[in-house]
Amino acid sequence: MGATVRILNDLGFAKVINEKKDFYQDVKNKTVPTHDVLVTNPPYSGDHKKKLFQYILDNRYDQMMAGDQSDSDCDSDSDSDSDSDSDSGSDSDGSESKAKDNKNKQKTKKKNQSGKGDDSDSDQDSPSASEEMGPTPFFLLLPSWTTTKKYYRAFIKCLADLHQYDREGPVAKEGEERPQKLKRPNLNAALKALSSDEAHNAQMEVDAGVFYVSPTHNKYDFLHPDGAGQDIAPFHGVWFCGGFKNEKIRNAAITRLLKEKGRDITVLKNLEEAQNVGLARTKEQAKERMENNPKQKALRDEARARRDDDEWQKARIKRKKIANRKHAKYNENPEAVAKPAAPAGVEYCRHFLSDKGCNRGAKCKFPHPP
Known part of the structure; x- marks a missing residue:
């Protein structure tokens, strides 16, 4: 039994799966175990965070579409077996089970997105998270600076759109005769459509159903295999908590955490609160860092030199063309x-x-x- 399984067992999760598996391959093959809670500390390099955000959006979208289909089936056939339970995430042929998270599951699973394995949590005596919350809650341990990234703003905007559709159903936009079917969210497309000047506001986290939890006085220490990673992180790790169906449940979770006594944690409701306690930079602070940081200055000077050289080459080619056509x-x-x-x-x-x-x-x- 590994440390992750043992710690989660001590916290009351009787069923924990922590296997060494390729997460991306499971997503591709649609063999990710059916789960009620997603808890992960993904790799911070490359595009791992973007892939994780896209998976959460896809999973939420699939849950909503499965719920709509389930409601339709119940309306058409009142004798259908709607009370059946499902404890498996896939059929024997590797395809996803038709029983979704909104069914009465008796276990809670946790999938480790880092590609090193997946964990599953369970509390047999309590209702499943999907019964109480609808969507699958997620708890992601990420660097605090993730809150300021444009791709994260695109993520919570997509998440807010899904929550709005779940609350209000399809709504016809101005000029449309009928509402359009909800499209699968695409993080890259949302990122391109997002204006760089669009300001982050406190309502974004409320609409998306997320909040943040961070140690109050100290950074997290990390345990790694020999030769992998740093024991003391150069940044603050923050838990990104979300997947709550509505603002009422989100506020209940925040209130419960605020009542915890003797816990060295800070609960942050939005980006502004993270900036106030120094866990995230404002635009002015980020700009000042870019100007004063030697490494950033060298990269900026290199980019400017490249740009100037490109402009000179374009001007030279233009002069040559003009001379040839006169x-x-x-x-x-x-x-x-x-x-x-x-x-x-x-x-x-x-x-x-x-x-x-x-x-x-x-x-x-x-x-x-x-």
Whole structure:
């Protein structure tokens, strides 16, 4: 039994699965175990965080679509077996079980997204999380600076849209005769559509159903296999808590944490509170760091030099093209050659007679002088 399993058992989770499996392969094969709670400390490098956010959005979307289909089946056949339980996340052929998280499951599972394994938690005496909360709650241990990233803003915006659809159902937009079917959220598309000037506001976390929990005085210490990672992180680790169905349940979770006595934790409801306690930088602080940090300054100077070189190359190519398309006698010495007078009723191309010349050639609607 590993430390993760033992600690979660001590916290009251009787069923914990922590296997060494490839998370991304499970997602691709649709063999991620059915679970009630997602708890993970993913790798911070590369695009692991983005992949995790996309998985959470996909999982929430699939739950909602399965719930809509389940309601439809119940309406069409009142004798259907709607009380059946399911404890397995996949059928024998590897496909997802039709029984979804909104059924009466008797176990709670935790999937470790780091690719090193998956964990599953269970408390047999309490109702499943999906019965109380609807969506699958998630608890992600991430660097505090993740809250300031544009891709995180895109994530909570997508999550808020899903929650709104779950509360209100399909709503026709202005100019539409009927509401459109909810599309599967795409984090990359949402990231491109998100304006860089769009300010983060406290309502974003409320709409998305998330909040943050951090140690009050000390950073987290991490236990790694020999030669992997740092024992003392250079940043503050923060728990990103979400997946709550509505604001009432989110507030209940926050209130419960605030009542915990003797726990060295700080509960933060939004980005502004994280900035106030120094766990996240404001735009002004981030800009100042970019200007004063030697490494960032070197990268910025390198980018500027690259840009200046590109602009010079483009200008050189443009000058070469202009020289090639001008009439020979004007190219040699345009000031020394008298510009020919146009015959009566004829207007020569003014671009041809200019220093730049005419780039239309035979397609020009004005005649060129001989």
